[in-house]
Amino acid sequence: MAVAADFSLGKVDVALTPQARFAEFLQTKGKRITKQRRAIVDHVCGHHEHFDAEQLLEGLRRTPAGARASRPTVYRTLAEMVDAGLLRKMVLGGRAVYEHDYGYPQHDHLYCTGCHQLIEFSSDELTRIRDAVAARHRFRAESHRLIISGLCFDCRSNRSRSRHQDRV
Amino acid sequence: MAVAADFSLGKVDVALTPQARFAEFLQTKGKRITKQRRAIVDHVCGHHEHFDAEQLLEGLRRTPAGARASRPTVYRTLAEMVDAGLLRKMVLGGRAVYEHDYGYPQHDHLYCTGCHQLIEFSSDELTRIRDAVAARHRFRAESHRLIISGLCFDCRSNRSRSRHQDRV
């Protein structure tokens, strides 16, 4: 999946490194810090774009020997990282895509149905709307996800090779 | 999946009935109007809530004999209805959920992670934000999807039986 953040959503101050936070999370759960979990967290933290399980697995394979993890372990660890608040999970085109959550500000996405690029943006107004709507419905909003689908500038120009894609 | 529209988003005027529009769509595609497609469209049009393929299949089974369709046919026809602009598809918790699109105004959803209820709402402000963001990124917005996840009032009260659910 192609990724582009067209403007930087700078990091937010946090007390712990993601690794430390994960270690803390594992400990409070009585879970162990294994070399696989360490390899996965380190690898994820070294790449700040969106990714899916397959890409992570692939990335680990390119890594110095010893930093491997099997597919099930990758899936298990990703779920733990979501639980720990390090990653957010979203489903795009049938597979789970992860993005960093810990230390990053809330943001949403423009999704180009032509080239599958995800462009991040953030909007305070949107958060306001979210809270207003939730309040109106006596609903406790815990998160939201806005995906604006359409065609990016490049794909609008190169209509020739565009296929019709599902909307999200 | 439980569904509740807490306030009615009235229908919008349209030239054709959904059935007629679908027939038109099929004809322009050189596709045929079979009794299965007719049964599916009629059944869908008779139930204005969100549904998934399984529920539709189940609903068809309860129907007067002869109005049956197999699982593959249901999936195929749902895809055609999305193509025809009659339905919108969204993915929630790993499966596709459909809602009426033709003749209904744009709206978004509150999704209760406790009881999986979908509550509809609409916001003009949101549409404004969408267009502003898209413009800022030289992006042509074709659709958007906002899902606010959290807990509805009832689920907040009955925390006892709540399990931890994925955020959307």
Next chain:
DNA sequence: TTGTCTGCAAACACTTTGCACTTTT
């Protein structure tokens, strides 16, 4: 008649699980 559609069974992609063995604590 012609070409599309259907239903069946099998294939699919992605993800999860059972289990024997390994590793962390």
Next chain:
DNA sequence: AAAAGTGCAAAGTGTTTGCAGACAA
């Protein structure tokens, strides 16, 4: 030593597809 984690292979989900017979146009 005890408990949790790992990898493998197998099982799940929800959805899609190949194909032979059925059917709309």
